[in-house]
Amino acid sequence: MNCFRFPWFLENSPTQIYKKLWVSSAIKDRQVEVRVRFEIISYCPVGLFERLSVQINDLVTRVTEWKDGTLVRTLNDRLLLLQRTKEHNVTYLLLATRVPGRELDQGWADLMPIVNKAAGLLKEWPGVLSYLFVDCGHCFGRLDSQEWSNLSSREIGHFPGEVLYTDRPVHLTCPRTGDDINPALVYPSSPPRKSNPGLLSDVGMLCLAKQLGKEWKSLAIELGFTLAEIQRLQSDNPFSTEDSIFSMLVQWRRRQGASVNVSALAAALTAAGRKDLADSVLEHL
């Protein structure tokens, strides 16, 4: 088992295998590159790169390594590059993979666990100043490999690291050229839409019932209940208003069937004078 990485056993410069498999194979296979870059300012923690390199052992097999880089193969047989470069007082930690354009989602799925490991490691040094960027994959196709490798090149558009944890937008433009680009080049596959089953679950309804007071009848009317139905809810639950409210909400949910939605509930809450609850309901969307 490879628990340690001994830099003194490694070649100083990038290996031939790396040059062959990575540098010179970029364009010919019509691949695109997704590349995430940590910029660590002034002081890069000793051993960060080495520890990351070791931590990903369970995710990859090693293809080749040198002092400042590792080329690995993921379980899905994709090449992935970890590289450290230094310019002036900035250390760059690059994590990149290359995929055919239609496999961007899978590329991100391979890369993100490693990005998250790196981010986690960096947190262990709270004093270290680091920034996270996503380089514009569209620019990769526009530049030759030398220019693309030059991280301080002004020809590379980049996005703040937050995009990695934000829902993928429908449209995106390159910050460098203003061209419309495929959002999947920059945003990892969109997380499943939060449908929030919680709020419309029995527990969610009960929680809402507890927060409602005498305005519950207005809410019921807004939700389409008749006065007779409201009286029925009361007489069915003579000892507890909360139970009346809960029954009302559950009935409403049943009536809506598949089209049940939180926005309608929020609108009714607002109309019944409980904008505060409407807001907190919508916050969970």
Ligand SMILES: [Zn+2]
């Ligand atoms: Zn671009």
